[in-house]
Amino acid sequence: EDKVVQSPLSLVVHEGDTVTLNCSYEVTNFRSLLWYKQEKKAPTFLFMLTSSGIEKKSGRLSSILDKKELFSILNITATQTGDSAVYLCAVDGKNYKYIFGTGTRLKVSA
Amino acid sequence: SAVISQKPSRDICQRGTSLTIQCQVDSQVTMMFWYRQQPGQSLTLIATANQGSEATYESGFVIDKFPISRPNLTFSTLTVSNMSPEDSSIYLCSVARDRAEYEQYFGPGTRLTVT
Numbered sequence: 758e759d760k761v762v763q764s765p766l767s768l769v770v771h772e773g774d775t776v777t778l779n780c781s782y783e784v785t786n787f788r789s790l791l792w793y794k795q796e797k798k799a800p801t802f803l804f805m806l807t808s809s810g811i812e813k814k815s816g817r818l819s820s821i822l823d824k825k826e827l828f829s830i831l832n833i834t835a836t837q838t839g840d841s842a843v844y845l846c847a848v849d850g851k852n853y854k855y856i857f858g859t860g861t862r863l864k865v866s867a
Numbered sequence: 868s869a870v871i872s873q874k875p876s877r878d879i880c881q882r883g884t885s886l887t888i889q890c891q892v893d894s895q896v897t898m899m900f901w902y903r904q905q906p907g908q909s910l911t912l913i914a915t916a917n918q919g920s921e922a923t924y925e926s927g928f929v930i931d932k933f934p935i936s937r938p939n940l941t942f943s944t945l946t947v948s949n950m951s952p953e954d955s956s957i958y959l960c961s962v963a964r965d966r967a968e969y970e971q972y973f974g975p976g977t978r979l980t981v982t
Binding site: 789801 | 909912963972978
């Protein structure tokens with residue numbers, strides 16, 4: 758059965774800290790891995806990763822994929838209170854279907 | 868990315884009634900999807916809305932409970948029928964512009980509470 762596992766489930770850090778969120782997966786017909794940020798209802802797209810070892814970067818956020826070990830990490834440096842959210846990892850597998858992990862709830866305290 | 872709107876943004880409904888949720892996109896897209904997010908849970912795909920044909924449902928979801936329409940390439944509806952409190956969730960539509968574009972973009976969601 759296809760599955761996506763995220764860790765940790767929740768995390769509390771202080772402003773300025775660096776955090777690393779983990780996503781491991783077991784799916785058939787892997788096409789891509791995606792990261793989303795969910796603050797209220799709608800997940801907003803962060804990154805899509807298809808190739809191993811190529812870092813995607815956007816401001817203080819970066820992500821990388823390891824297709825051999827079947828995992829990805831999302832790094833956030835110099836965290837701010839606005840980074841508080843649930844971070845979702847999804848894998849695009851067979852027939853364009855996304856399989857989501859349970860998410861990591863990040864709280865950044867001032 | 869596409870601009871996606873959903874109506875209603877939230878609703879409180881009585882047990883046994885039905886609610887239709889609308890999803891409108893500002894440009895034509897090939898793929899439209901409907902997801903459910905139950906309280907404290909992650910997103911689960913309900914179905915893929917196919918333009919001009921019946922939706923493709925995931926295991927555990929059936930057309931009688933969640934009928935879906937997709938009359939054109941910019942609009943879809945999801946109906947939650949004969950609701951029970953277990954249907955209380957956030958319902959989200961998402962779109963992908965074409966089959967070569969992997970990333971899906973999500974609408975703002977509909978928060979449904981069934982009493």
